[in-house]
Amino acid sequence: MNNILLKTEHITMQFGGVVAVDDLNIEIPEGRITALIGPNGAGKTTAFNVITGGYQPTNGKVTFDGQVIGENYPRSKMKKIYNGTYRTLNEHQVINTPDKITRLGMARTFQNIRLFKDLTVFENVLIAKHCHIKAGMLRSAFRLNKAEELMMNQEADKLLHTIDLHMHRDEKASSLPYGKQRKLEIARALATGPKLLLLDEPAAGMNPKETEELALFIQEIKESFSLTIFLIEHHMDLVMNISDKIYVLDYGKTIAQGSANEVQNDPAVIMAYLGVEEE
Amino acid sequence: MNSKRNTLLTTISFVLAIVFLYWLSANRLQHGMLVSVLQKGVIFALVAVSMNLLNGFTGLFSLGQAGFMSIGAYTTAILIIPVKSLDGVYYMNGVHPFIRAMKMLIADSPAFIQSVFPFIALLLGGLLAAGIAAIVGVAVLRLKSDYLAIATLGLSEIVRAIFSSPNFDQITNGSYGLNKIPNFPEMAWGLIPSLLTPFIVVGVCIAFILLLINSSYGRAFKAIREDEIAAEAMGINLFKHKSMSFVVSSFFSAIAGGLLAMYMRSIEAKTFSIPLTYDILLIVVIGGIGSVSGSIISAFLVTAAKEWWLRFFDQPLFFGDWQVPLFRTGFRMVIFSILLMVVVLVYRKGLMGSNEFSWDRLLGRFKRTGKSEGGRA
Amino acid sequence: MVSLVSFFFLIAPVVCTCYYHVTFNPIEIEPFSFTENTTFGYGELLMSMTTILQHCLTGISLGGAYALIAIGYTLVYGILRLINFAHGDIFMMAGYFMIFALASFPWPVAIIITLVVTTVMGIGIEKFAYKPLRNAPRMSIMISAIGVSYLLQNLSTYIFTAIPRGYPELPYLKRIFRIGELSASFVTILTPILTIILVIILMILVNKTKTGMAMRAVSKDFETAKLMGINIDRIVSVTFAIGSLLAGVGSILYFTDRMSVTPFSGTLPGLKCFVAAVFGGIGNIPGAVVGGFFIGIVETLLIALGYSTFSDAFTFLLLIIMLLIKPTGLFGEKNVEKV
Numbered sequence: 005m006n007n008i009l010l011k012t013e014h015i016t017m018q019f020g021g022v023v024a025v026d027d028l029n030i031e032i033p034e035g036r037i038t039a040l041i042g043p044n045g046a047g048k049t050t051a052f053n054v055i056t057g058g059y060q061p062t063n064g065k066v067t068f069d070g071q072v073i074g075e076n077y078p079r080s081k082m083k084k085i086y087n088g089t090y091r092t093l094n095e096h097q098v099i100n101t102p103d104k105i106t107r108l109g110m111a112r113t114f115q116n117i118r119l120f121k122d123l124t125v126f127e128n129v130l131i132a133k134h135c136h137i138k139a140g141m142l143r144s145a146f147r148l149n150k151a152e153e154l155m156m157n158q159e160a161d162k163l164l165h166t167i168d169l170h171m172h173r174d175e176k177a178s179s180l181p182y183g184k185q186r187k188l189e190i191a192r193a194l195a196t197g198p199k200l201l202l203l204d205e206p207a208a209g210m211n212p213k214e215t216e217e218l219a220l221f222i223q224e225i226k227e228s229f230s231l232t233i234f235l236i237e238h239h240m241d242l243v244m245n246i247s248d249k250i251y252v253l254d255y256g257k258t259i260a261q262g263s264a265n266e267v268q269n270d271p272a273v274i275m276a277y278l279g280v281e282e283e
Numbered sequence: 284m285n286s287k288r289n290t291l292l293t294t295i296s297f298v299l300a301i302v303f304l305y306w307l308s309a310n311r312l313q314h315g316m317l318v319s320v321l322q323k324g325v326i327f328a329l330v331a332v333s334m335n336l337l338n339g340f341t342g343l344f345s346l347g348q349a350g351f352m353s354i355g356a357y358t359t360a361i362l363i364i365p366v367k368s369l370d371g372v373y374y375m376n377g378v379h380p381f382i383r384a385m386k387m388l389i390a391d392s393p394a395f396i397q398s399v400f401p402f403i404a405l406l407l408g409g410l411l412a413a414g415i416a417a418i419v420g421v422a423v424l425r426l427k428s429d430y431l432a433i434a435t436l437g438l439s440e441i442v443r444a445i446f447s448s449p450n451f452d453q454i455t456n457g458s459y460g461l462n463k464i465p466n467f468p469e470m471a472w473g474l475i476p477s478l479l480t481p482f483i484v485v486g487v488c489i490a491f492i493l494l495l496i497n498s499s500y501g502r503a504f505k506a507i508r509e510d511e512i513a514a515e516a517m518g519i520n521l522f523k524h525k526s527m528s529f530v531v532s533s534f535f536s537a538i539a540g541g542l543l544a545m546y547m548r549s550i551e552a553k554t555f556s557i558p559l560t561y562d563i564l565l566i567v568v569i570g571g572i573g574s575v576s577g578s579i580i581s582a583f584l585v586t587a588a589k590e591w592w593l594r595f596f597d598q599p600l601f602f603g604d605w606q607v608p609l610f611r612t613g614f615r616m617v618i619f620s621i622l623l624m625v626v627v628l629v630y631r632k633g634l635m636g637s638n639e640f641s642w643d644r645l646l647g648r649f650k651r652t653g654k655s656e657g658g659r660a
Numbered sequence: 661m662v663s664l665v666s667f668f669f670l671i672a673p674v675v676c677t678c679y680y681h682v683t684f685n686p687i688e689i690e691p692f693s694f695t696e697n698t699t700f701g702y703g704e705l706l707m708s709m710t711t712i713l714q715h716c717l718t719g720i721s722l723g724g725a726y727a728l729i730a731i732g733y734t735l736v737y738g739i740l741r742l743i744n745f746a747h748g749d750i751f752m753m754a755g756y757f758m759i760f761a762l763a764s765f766p767w768p769v770a771i772i773i774t775l776v777v778t779t780v781m782g783i784g785i786e787k788f789a790y791k792p793l794r795n796a797p798r799m800s801i802m803i804s805a806i807g808v809s810y811l812l813q814n815l816s817t818y819i820f821t822a823i824p825r826g827y828p829e830l831p832y833l834k835r836i837f838r839i840g841e842l843s844a845s846f847v848t849i850l851t852p853i854l855t856i857i858l859v860i861i862l863m864i865l866v867n868k869t870k871t872g873m874a875m876r877a878v879s880k881d882f883e884t885a886k887l888m889g890i891n892i893d894r895i896v897s898v899t900f901a902i903g904s905l906l907a908g909v910g911s912i913l914y915f916t917d918r919m920s921v922t923p924f925s926g927t928l929p930g931l932k933c934f935v936a937a938v939f940g941g942i943g944n945i946p947g948a949v950v951g952g953f954f955i956g957i958v959e960t961l962l963i964a965l966g967y968s969t970f971s972d973a974f975t976f977l978l979l980i981i982m983l984l985i986k987p988t989g990l991f992g993e994k995n996v997e998k999v
Contacts, residue, residue, distance in 0.1 A: 056516065106518035114516075120509035122637070123502075131506045134499050135518025141527055145495040153499065196518050344799050422984050428798055429743045430983055433934060437976025440931075444973035557927060561810050568803055613818030620811035627804045628792055 009034045009200055009232045010055070010110075015064035016088035017050050017256075024050040026256040027090040028064070032200070037226065037233045039243045041267075042253035043276060048236040049115055051253070052204055056112050057102040063088055065098075068110060069199065073100050107135050111198035113189045115205045115236075121178035125169060125188055128177050129160040132195035160195060166228065167191045167221075183214050187221070194229060201225075203235040207242050215239055219246050244268065252276070289642040301479075308478040319546075320587045322467075322481050326542045328582035329485045331566040332492055332575050333535035339573035339637070340496055341528040342508030343424070344432045346560050348536050350439025351412045353555035355537025356544040357446055358408035360461045361454065363401050363545075366390050368463040372456060379453035401468040405484070405541040412537030413530045420526040439560065447552035460551025467545050481542050488535050493575055495531065504528050565623050569633050577635030593618060710841045715964045716957060717844050721917065723956025724851035728858065728910030729933035730940070730948035732903030738879035738943035739899050741798070745805040746785055748930015749812035750904050754778040754911035755827065755921035756820055762828045771830075775908045782904025783897050791893070809927075816923040824920040833916050851913045852953075858906065859949050866945065871898055879943055928972055932959075935979040941992025950990065 008031050015028040025047040032038045040048050053059045055066055057074060062082055066074040075098040078086040106112075111132075120128050133156040139149035147153070164170040169188060172180060177188060186206060193201055206222070207215045219242050226233055237243045243250060244264040252260040252267055254276040260267050267273055311318050330348055337345045366386045369378050389400055423434050446455045455461070467480040475483065495501050503524050506514040515521050544550050562585075570581030596615040600607040626633060638644070729751055736744045757777050761770035789808045793801040833847040866872035878885040878895050886892050914929070915921055936955045940947025955975055962971040982989065 058512075058516075101520070102515045103518045103520045106516060112516055114513065118510050118513035118516075120506050120513065122509060123505060127502060127505075130499075131502050131514070131519070132517045134503045134506075137499050139499075141495070141498075141500050141531075144498040144500050145491065147494070147498070156499065192517065338799070344802065422980060426983055426987070429741075429802055430938075430987070432802060433743060433931070433938075434976075434980050434983060436931070437935070437979050441973040441976050444969050448969040557931075558810075558813075561806055564803065564806060565810070572799070611818075613814065613821070616814035617811070617818045620807065620814045623807045624789065624804070624811055627800065627807050628789065631796065631800060 007034045008032065009069060010234065011067045012051075012055065013065045013067070014090040015051065015054055015066065016062050016090060017047070017054055017059060018062040018082065018085075018087060021085060021087065023087050023256050025054065025061075025253075026088055028253070028256075028258060030251055032232060032234050033248075034199075034232050035230070036248040037222070037235070037246050039247040039250045040234070040236050040253060041238075041240075041243055041250060045255075046253040047256040048253055049204060052112065052202055052236060056110060056202065057100050057105040060099055062086065063090065065094075068105070068108060071108070072098050073105055073108065074098055103135065106196055106198075109197070109199040110202065111193035111196045111200075112202040113186075113193050113204055113206060115208060117185050117189055119177040119185060119189060119192070121176070123177060124174050125177055125180065126160060126164065126173045128188060128192050129163055129195045130156060132192045133160055135196055163191055163195055167194075167225070182209060186210075186218075190221075190225070194225065198231065200232045200234060203233065203237075205236055205238060207237060207239045210239075212241070215242050218242065222246060285643060292642050304479050304482060305476070308476040311478060316591055318478060320591050321583070322478075322546055323590065324583040324586035325481050325485045326539050326546060327563065327566060327586055328579040329488055329539040329542070330536050330563050331570065331578035331582045332489050333532040333539070334563050335567050335570075335572065335575060335578045336492055336496070336504075336535075337528055337532045338567060339571075340501065340508060341504040341525060342511075343525060343528065344428055345435040345529070345532070346432050346564070347435030347439045347533075348563050349555045349557065349559040350435075350442040351416065351533040351536040352540030352543065352559070353439070353442055353446060353550075353552065354412040354415060355405070355408035355540030356550050356555070357455060357461070358411050358537070359401075359404045359541030360464045360544040360550055362389075362404035362407065363465055364461065364463055365465065372461055372463050373453070375459055376452040376457065382454060398468065398472075401465070401545070402484075405538050408541045409534040409537045412540075413534040416530045416533035417526060420529045424522060424525045424529060436557065436560065439555070440557070443552045443555055446555075455552075458552065460549060460553075461544075462549030464544050464548050464550070466548065467542075481546065484538070484542060488538055489575065489579070492531070492535065496575065500524070500527065565619070568623065569626050571633035571635035571637060573637030574633070574635035574639055576640035577633060577638075580640070581634055589615065589619065711964075714842055714844075715960050717842065717848055719957030719960030720953060721844075721848040721851040721956075722914075722960055723953035724855035725910040725914035725917075725952075726929070726933050726936055726956045727855050727949040727952025728906045728913070729929065730936040730952040731859070731862065731945055732907050733934045734937040734940070734942055734945060734948040735875075735899045735903050737937065739875065739882075739896060740790065740801075742790065742801055742805060743934060744903070745802070745930070746789075746808035746812060747903065747907060748926035748928075748933070749809050749816075750778060750782055750785070750926070751907040751911045751914075751930060752921065752923065752926025753781060753812060753816060754904075754908040755915045755925065756816060756825070757908075758912060758915070759825055759828060759921065762830075767830050771912065774912065775905055778908035778911070779901050779905045782900045782907070786896060786900040791896075809930075813923050813927070820921075820923065822923060824922045824925075827915040827919050827921055830912075830916060845917075847913060847916045851917075854909070854913070855949065855952075858909065859945065862902065862906075863945060865902075871895070875899060932972070932975045935975050938979060938989055939982050941989030944989065944991045947989055947991040 010030070010032040012028055012030045015025055015030075016023065017025040028051055030038070030040070030051075040051065042048055050059065054061045054074065061074060061076050063077055063086070064075070065072060075096050077095050077097070078088075079097075120131065123131070137144065137149075137152065137156075139152055143149050144153075161170070161173075164173055167187060167190070169184065169191060172184065177185065180188060190201075190203070190206065203222070207218050210218060222233060222235075223246060225231060235243075235247075247264060250260075250262065250264060250267045251258055252270070252273050259272045259276055260270040262270070307314060307318060307321075330352060334345070334348050337343045361382060362385075364372055364386075366383070369383060369386065372378075389397065392400075419438060423431060423438065426434055445451065447458045448455075449457045451457070452459075467477040469475060469477045470480055470483065496504070503514070503519045506517065506519060507521060507524055511521060540555075547554070566581050566585050567578055569585060570577030570579070593615045596610060596618055597612050598610065600610040729747065732747050732750075733744060736742060736747070754774055754777075757774045758770065761773040761777075765773060785808055789804045790801060793804055833845065833850070835846045837844050837846060837849065866875060874885070874890045874895050875898070877888065877890060878892060882892070885895075915925075918925070932955055933952060936951030937948045938951070939954065940949070940951035955978070958974065958978075959971045962968070962974055967974075986992075
């Protein structure tokens with residue numbers, strides 16, 4: 005149960021001279037909900053993008069399910085202007101594109117919903133199933149993989165039933181109300197068959213009631229799909245209620261970590277997080 | 284019930300089309316213009332659909348169609364020009380001994396191979412273009428939107444420069460171009476007359492493209508068009524899928540190029556310059572970006588209008604002694620450009636938008652107009 | 661698929677050649693070779709210094725005209741992120757305007773008329789074809805640009821016919837100068853000088869005036885500039901005006917050298933100048949000038965060496981190579997795309 009699924013070691017991400025994430029060390033145990041919180045511009049989404057392969061880190065290592073999926077050290081130009089606190093000695097590089105990482109079993113949602121707007125709800129989910137297709141282009145075009153195609157369709161339908169979106173099956177994704185679009189994005193991520201689900205501010209723009217429902221929903225899918233969940237959130241209620249462990253980020257640095265209680269009472273967090281809110 | 288009716292309607296119109304083409308084949312002399320417009324239209328339909336696969340379905344704005352067409356056209360033409368015409372075609376610089384050898388090999392082959400050889404030539408042209416697209420795609424497909432457009436446009440100009448260069452004139456006949464290219468071959472031992480050949484070849488090709496678009500890979504293409512970043516996050520390998528689309532599109536453009544060579548009987552590198560790509564783009568835009576049936580319909584409409592219906596714009600027109608102003612050579616193309624601009628600026632969706640043709644829609648429209656007319660009466 | 665293709669194209673020659681040998685047993689088969697280009701000999705490879713200088717001079721002159729057109733592309737792309745495909749045709753139309761203006765006015769007036777009409781046309785095209793599509797997808801606006809190019813070409817074919825029209829000679833411009841063994845017409849010398857003067861003026865305009873500052877702001881961030889109260893439409897118009905004006909000047913210099921105009925004589929120079937702009941780093945004015953001169957000189961040298969068919973292809977090859985090695989161009993700034 006306490007097998008570590010995702011681990012980042014000394015992740016530093018620097019754009020030009022700006023250090024967006026500095027020496028981030030996260031451990032996500034299997035089967036738990038871990039959260040990353042912090043004020044605006046703390047570098048949360050950047051950390052997400054590094055983990056999912058969208059950015060190549062300036063320095064550090066990401067290990068997923070026992071496999072190194074991203075590793076880098078400051079090179080060429082970056083060598084001179086590197087500002088991170090942690091200096092690595094290990095000069096090794098591993099680059100993976102986001103699609104490869106998704107196929108390894110890590111799926112994500114986006115802060116600003118990125119659905120395939122002009123396609124139907126069903127197609128959105130079905131496309132996510134494409135990443136595990138075995139048939140090649142010609143076989144697929146000539147429909148020689150009927151069994152596989154049928155299974156993909158059935159699984160997509162089943163998924164839509166499970167998350168209660170089946171009545172919108174043939175509607176355009178863009179025509180769904182906001183909350184359902186969020187849900188669909190999660191469903192789409194689930195369709196890739198992940199072990200680890202990364203949610204980027206899933207409750208953004210939701211009212212308290214919807215947020216509460218979302219908390220339930222996240223716990224539900226965690227159980228029924230036996231997932232590990234890593235989320236970024238602004239809504240403190242949601243995070244405090246469902247997270248097993250919380251990391252707090254401010255100006256790229258990890259300022260606290262621990263259970264909800266521990267974090268809530270940490271003076272550094274109150275300074276950085278709540279202090280900002282008071283202003 | 285509707286689906287049954289639709290299948291029936293499709294079958295009927297299909298049969299009618301074939302019967303009509305047979306009738307046309309028997310009376311081709313009286314209807315020369317119709318035949319040539321239909322054949323040219325169907326060839327352009329294939330290029331337009333393959334351009335649409337890239338631009339409309341995968342969201343890659345590529346302007347290299349003319350280049351790939353020329354690869355297909357030249358390959359096919361070089362392969363199928365008869366041995367006895369070789370010296371006439373290459374009268375300036377002589378023909379490369381390798382080509383002559385190859386042609387003699389074909390001329391000595393059994394009759395069956397000779398009868399299907401034009402199709403093999405088309406296929407080879409397509410494969411050559413696909414191979415080149417696969418290699419070039421590695422470099423070009425990393426570029427984004429307008430850079431991709433200009434790079435592919437440049438690519439087709441490079442191809443054209445190679446074909447018209449004097450350094451290869453024993454193969455491509457340089458700037459003189461190739462002529463004496465045989466017309467469309469017959470199929471199935473003469474059961475299918477040569478007039479029908481382009482329709483059948485194009486039909487098969489478009490059917491394949493349709494199958495591809497509706498397959499899982501087609502959906503992945505659409506995902507890339509909608510949102511590259513989200514598609515990548517869903518595990519779709521961007522480069523792999525983009526290059527698939529690029530290769531398939533180039534393959535079919537080249538086949539269409541080969542057919543065009545058979546249709547025109549003589550080709551030169553100038554035929555495949557930038558305006559040709561613009562013409563195809565015009566067809567795709569008018570038909571609706573992202574609609575296969577739109578491209579097909581618009582290919583026929585545009586070709587017919589350009590080559591036939593609107594010809595009168597280019598002739599001086601008289602009412603009695605009074606000559607209508609503006610009507611003279613070139614006016615037709617001006618009208619066309621204005622039409623394109625109107626579609627781009629006002630009817631941005633084109634004929635079909637991103638919808639496909641369906642009987643329900645067509646019949647629905649008839650019913651609606653019928654009702655409203657009834658209401659008025 | 662690739663392996664299949666390569667298989668065919670590797671095996672086929674061998675099979676055919678063998679067959680040819682066996683069946684006809686010819687005396688000797690020539691090794692696979694292409695014909696030598698007749699205009700190209702080793703003697704000409706070792707060109708004299710004078711010839712090289714002479715060609716460079718021509719190249720610099722051509723490059724100057726290219727640089728002026730390239731600036732138009734770079735300015736418009738910087739602001740609207742649009743390849744103005746019609747720019748080459750504006751340049752071509754300017755050629756025709758000059759022909760007609762000079763037919764009825766003295767040359768100083770004719771030049772002014774040409775430049776004014778060209779500028780107005782540039783602004784008009786923007787208002788008519790690009791402004792309605794400000795919020796449309798990028799593909800639509802690019803198609804619109806292609807459409808305008810198509811329209812201008814067809815319109816000029818209709819009005820002026822496709823037959824090349826002789827470009828009138830302006831006094832003084834064609835006078836031949838001799839410097840040692842080199843000879844050059846006045847226009848050859850004037851072009852680069854005029855180009856550099858105009859670029860300096862433009863740089864002052866962009867860097868020192870309020871309008872210039874607004875232009876830079878819009879090119880950095882369209883939306884924010886709008887929120888800051890910059891009149892976007894005015895800035896875009898100014899940009900098109902400057903671009904078209906320079907294209908007009910470039911057109912006079914270019915066509916005086918080439919001596920004739922056809923409806924299609926704008927297409928290739930247009931595309932080449934876009935490549936020049938990309939080469940120098942799109943959005944960067946000195947970059948466009950360097951790119952223009954570079955392409956002009958290399959093109960002239962290629963033609964001098966007898967590779968005229970490849971001179972156009974070279975430009976595009978340069979583009980593709982440049983985009984792959986350094987997509988931002990020689991002097992372009994890096995633009996990180998946000999995920």
